[in-house]
Amino acid sequence: MRMVGILGGMGPAATLDLMARVMAAVPAQDDRDHVPLMVDQNPQVPSRIARLIEGDGEDPAPVLADMARRLQGAGAQALAMACNTAHHYADAVRDAVDIPFLDMVDIAAAHVPHGAEVALLASPAVAQIGLYDAALATRGATIRHPKADAALDLIRHVKARGPDAEAQAAFHRLSAQVGSDVQVIACTEFSLLAPHAAPGVQVDALDALVQEIVAFATAAG
């Protein structure tokens, strides 16, 4: 199998969630059936929200580029990043290495039905920088966003206190208020709450990425 490097720690619970989903996606009878990962659990990556929304934070790009180089040096044959917002810096990651980058934004967008009205359940930073705009435009999709304050409060709650009952209820409200044909869960903190979304068609960007990680690792390389 081929080893996939994970730029993680953004946040650390989301990285554990990704690893658990990779395990669950593999039918295994023993350890050796599982997918090898090299995981940089780096919770000290400068805050994407501070940089992009508040405009006063350190630039995450050089840190992410350095993580990418170290993962390649440690033997990773492709890279993935367990944070949607951090994909704003995807080019810095791609430019730092010469192995494929499994881009969660492109991968998730490819699961959206053509012409759908999409609710993008994401951080306000993702909305502000239009992270999914180009990828969803190629699907002829229109985009709606949840209320910025409610989304940001919920992300901070999950980072500090985990996906507890209060967070589950808040996520259900957020999801129900924004409506739409298709809901794209495009924040790995929200992926932790995915079972509590309002009923309807959902694309969980993290699940879409997990499928690609398993496919890459298990393909004859």
Place this chain on the structure above:
Amino acid sequence: MRMVGILGGMGPAATLDLMARVMAAVPAQDDRDHVPLMVDQNPQVPSRIARLIEGDGEDPAPVLADMARRLQGAGAQALAMACNTAHHYADAVRDAVDIPFLDMVDIAAAHVPHGAEVALLASPAVAQIGLYDAALATRGATIRHPKADAALDLIRHVKARGPDAEAQAAFHRLSAQVGSDVQVIACTEFSLLAPHAAPGVQVDALDALVQEIVAFATAAG
């Protein structure tokens, strides 16, 4: 904070458990409060049980030494291993690098009260190679082992199907049958089942290791 490298994937669920315990051990208000880890989730390390009990497996030592070197190269400032049995090869890991190795066996033994009668809830491989003998002898402890077949069946069950209700009941029986003043949980698959041990004094080797990882990472280095 200082980054700790984890030789993981033995098994992969035990590595996730270690990472979750490291997170839970840190009082955190935001991502940056958490401990940085570089995790080699390598489920393809040759089976320790096949090598040590069945005597016909590939030698894990060179693979573990290579993992240790790659983790150091990726920036780890100390190493730890999320598998008790693999500590049979601890010297190969130590010899491969020039950073400290946080040795779960020594660390767990230091938590055992002097002169205790100890039930070592571990894989039969750990009993057969006497992995804890020297460290527990320095505590004046005597050692009892659970039934080898029952322990091995339970480890294989957890690796294939997770710490499910059947595994929980089997672990309770194993723990109750062996008795003793102090029970040392010295198999990371059993650590997944720790809340289901029979009542009594317990030392969970994985928890002891987690404390050392957090202490190393957060100490002024």
